[in-house]
Amino acid sequence: MCGIIGYAGKSPCQNILLSGLYALEYRGYDSAGIALLDNERFTIIKSRGEVSRLEEKMKAFQASESTLGIAHTRWATHGEPGERNAHPHKMGKTALVHNGIIENYKEAEPILAEKCYTFCSDTDTERAAGLIDLYYRETGDPLAAISRACKKLRGSYAFAVMFEDRENEIYGVRLGSPLLIGVGDGESLLASDTAAFPAHIDRYIAMEDGSISRIFRDGFQLFDMSLAKIKANEQPLTQISRGAHKDGYEHFMRKEIHEEPAAVLKTLAAYIKNGLPDFSASGVDTSILKQLSSLHIAACGTAMHAGLFAKFLIEKFLRIPVFAEVASEFRYNEPIFDGNTALLVISQSGETADTLAALRLAKERGIYSIAVVNVPCSSIAREADAVIYTHAGREVSVASTKAYTVQTALLSLFALHLGSLRGSISQKEAQKICFSLSRELPEKIDEVIAREDEVRALCHSISQKESAFFIGRGVDAHICAEGALKLKEISYINAQAYPAGELKHGTISLISNDFPVIAVSTQLCSAEKTAANVREVASRGADVYLIAPADFPQDGAKRVFALPKAAEPLLPILAATVTQLLAYHTALLRGCNVDKPRNLAKSVTVE
Numbered sequence: 001m002c003g004i005i006g007y008a009g010k011s012p013c014q015n016i017l018l019s020g021l022y023a024l025e026y027r028g029y030d031s032a033g034i035a036l037l038d039n040e041r042f043t044i045i046k047s048r049g050e051v052s053r054l055e056e057k058m059k060a061f062q063a064s065e066s067t068l069g070i071a072h073t074r075w076a077t078h079g080e081p082g083e084r085n086a087h088p089h090k091m092g093k094t095a096l097v098h099n100g101i102i103e104n105y106k107e108a109e110p111i112l113a114e115k116c117y118t119f120c121s122d123t124d125t126e127r128a129a130g131l132i133d134l135y136y137r138e139t140g141d142p143l144a145a146i147s148r149a150c151k152k153l154r155g156s157y158a159f160a161v162m163f164e165d166r167e168n169e170i171y172g173v174r175l176g177s178p179l180l181i182g183v184g185d186g187e188s189l190l191a192s193d194t195a196a197f198p199a200h201i202d203r204y205i206a207m208e209d210g211s212i213s214r215i216f217r218d219g220f221q222l223f224d225m226s227l228a229k230i231k232a233n234e235q236p237l238t239q240i241s242r243g244a245h246k247d248g249y250e251h252f253m254r255k256e257i258h259e260e261p262a263a264v265l266k267t268l269a270a271y272i273k274n275g276l277p278d279f280s281a282s283g284v285d286t287s288i289l290k291q292l293s294s295l296h297i298a299a300c301g302t303a304m305h306a307g308l309f310a311k312f313l314i315e316k317f318l319r320i321p322v323f324a325e326v327a328s329e330f331r332y333n334e335p336i337f338d339g340n341t342a343l344l345v346i347s348q349s350g351e352t353a354d355t356l357a358a359l360r361l362a363k364e365r366g367i368y369s370i371a372v373v374n375v376p377c378s379s380i381a382r383e384a385d386a387v388i389y390t391h392a393g394r395e396v397s398v399a400s401t402k403a404y405t406v407q408t409a410l411l412s413l414f415a416l417h418l419g420s421l422r423g424s425i426s427q428k429e430a431q432k433i434c435f436s437l438s439r440e441l442p443e444k445i446d447e448v449i450a451r452e453d454e455v456r457a458l459c460h461s462i463s464q465k466e467s468a469f470f471i472g473r474g475v476d477a478h479i480c481a482e483g484a485l486k487l488k489e490i491s492y493i494n495a496q497a498y499p500a501g502e503l504k505h506g507t508i509s510l511i512s513n514d515f516p517v518i519a520v521s522t523q524l525c526s527a528e529k530t531a532a533n534v535r536e537v538a539s540r541g542a543d544v545y546l547i548a549p550a551d552f553p554q555d556g557a558k559r560v561f562a563l564p565k566a567a568e569p570l571l572p573i574l575a576a577t578v579t580q581l582l583a584y585h586t587a588l589l590r591g592c593n594v595d596k597p598r599n600l601a602k603s604v605t606v607e
């Protein structure tokens with residue numbers, strides 16, 4: 001998703017901004033641009049495609065000594081991803097970069113046209129720049145102009161704004177999309193993400209929603225929308241929030257899969273005391289958990305698949321209904337918050353706009369909210385009533401892997417916690433599962449990763465096909481949903497997940513020898529039924545790749561990945577790691593850009 005970086009300081013900032021853009025690349029984008037202010041004149045350079053193309057283009061210009069500038073990576077929402085729609089957009093004396101969406105931007109057009117503004121792009125951003133410029137012309141006051149424009153604009157956005165006749169300052173706005181201030185010695189920065197800050201910046205402020213900042217060489221000021229000054233909450237910049245390195249791996253995705261054992265170990269250690277789950281560090285209100293008569297879950301994409309996994313376990317352990325819904329649909333389906341309920345949101349980034357919107361809806365209705373989040377101080381982490389952090393470390397690859405594995409492990413522990421709190425699981429049983437999750441799981445994931453070559457061997461034939469099914473029953477169906485998403489997202493194979501028993505009600509008509517089937521079977525209770533489904537598709541010509549324990553029925557399968565011997569609750573999580581490796585190697589064989597799949601963004605900050 002779009003990335004913003006801005007610099008006001010004492011050093012020439014061209015390279016600082018470029019490095020910031022490189023660090024923001026992982027978010028996903030299709031064009032980039034920069035605006036530098038020198039002697040009351042903007043130099044604006046934009047380019048379609050990679051930041052390296054922008055850098056190349058900048059070489060044609062004389063190196064700038066400017067110490068004030070803004071830059072941007074754009075993920076197209078309004079208008080094709082070309083140069084004319086790339087940011088920054090300049091209107092009059094105002095240059096602006098933007099992350100998010102302005103829903104009512106059309107309303108600005110007649111107002112601006114009447115004042116003789118003309119448009120050079122199809123973007124909502126240019127209209128916002130126009131409004132700010134118009135009000136700046138009328139008031140001569142940047143803060144008043146920004147606040148007045150923001151009152152007219154509807155949507156969810158973050159801006160960095162410069163004015164041609166203001167050589168010392170940049171303005172930031174946060175209304176729905178994240179924006180941070182980096183604090184340095186004689187310099188201040190604005191960025192969408194801490195990764196964009198240079199290494200020597202060791203403090204930052206996450207701007208509050210509905211706030212405006214003014215940053216300059218010697219510091220910054222923060223205001224609310226009515227321009228009253230507000231206090232800043234400074235945070236240290238930790239290692240996890242810094243830029244990431246591949247550490248010798250060819251791709252972030254593979255590196256992150258290899259980090260899973262350590263990430264699971266670290267995360268679970270934070271929530272286990274004396275061999276039992278203990279979530280007191282998260283601040284979750286135990287009395288609310290004890291009274292729950294139902295639970296809602298909202299999340300997106302991979303995090304949603306972790307949510308479905310959690311639904312399965314919580315319903316099994318607690319026998320209360322759990323309603324899991326993709327966050328983008330949550331509010332439109334008008335959730336019924338009956339009895340003693342709560343909302344659990346799950347998000348790696350903590351910035352996903354749809355998930356944040358679901359959280360805010362629940363909060364408006366007075367519903368207790370718990371967030372499972374990986375990024376400290378992210379918007380979701382700050383707004384939820386209680387936060388259970390996954391300690392997965394930074395995840396850069398657009399395709400989420402270690403975050404999912406850690407989420408499923410942590411949510412298993414949380415479900416266990418709920419069960420033991422409410423007496424539906426005995427202390428002894430809880431201790432046993434707790435041990436398996438915290439000790440056995442990291443070792444077994446390691447074992448799976450050590451057999452990466454075996455997974456790669458399954459991929460040659462799959463990589464030559466254009467479609468695939470993932471089938472499984474019960475909890476395995478949720479692992480399949482995630483496996484199919486991973487394969488689709490990075491290899492562009494049209495992979496669909498189906499409950500194994502559902503195929504014969506229609507979609508089995510697609511089966512042919514060009515349609516491989518990946519079957520996941522980890523639970524004894526459904527092993528025979530899934531085996532029958534494997535035979536059904538195999539006898540209709542499909543090549544079946546079975547992921548299952550060695551002693552489960554295997555007839556009909558062309559190839560089998562035998563899961564390591566492990567406690568049954570761990571097996572689905574191990575199968576998930578196999579499907580991640582399978583997606584990775586299949587995508588590589590197809591020559592895909594694994595870490596940056598087309599059209600996708602790491603952090604989806606628009607609804």
Ligand code: AGP
Pocket residue numbers: 300301302303346347348349350351352355398399400401489601602603604
């Ligand atoms: C995962 O591979 C995807 N890129 C995507 O589905 C992601 O999980 C989703 O956008 C939610 O992100 P979040 O966990 O940061 O909220």
